[in-house]
Amino acid sequence: MNIFPDNLHHYKEIQFSHGSNDVSEQEINKWINELIDEISTSENTPEMSCSSGNTWVCVTKMDDKEDEYHVVVAKNYWRGTVKKEINKVD
Structure with a gap:
């Protein structure tokens, strides 16, 4: 099944009413720190974005290392929801 790019939305195209879709490095760092603070105090939340x-910013707790987090920052990204196709073998 071909998923990319036809079945995904490209977030390069978003424009807000104030004319900008770009998020500053300062704002991204604020998000990262807020997400780390939030998941570090939650036992049942291993990932937040x-x-x-x-x-898009995603922070994940590292299972094997206390107080370490995996951080992904994606700019100009593609995202969507797809269903798994069931392929029958004849």
Whole structure:
């Protein structure tokens, strides 16, 4: 099944009413720190993310290392929801 790019939305194309879809480095760092603070105090939340405009930030607790987090910052990204196709073998 071909998923990319036809079945995904390209977040490069978003424009807000104020004319900008770009998120500053300062704002991204604020998000990262807020997400780390939030998941570090939660036993049942191993991952959190936030997005705006053309930017998505995801922070995940590292299972094997206390107080370490995996951080992904994606700008100009593609995202969507797809269903798994069931392929029959004849």
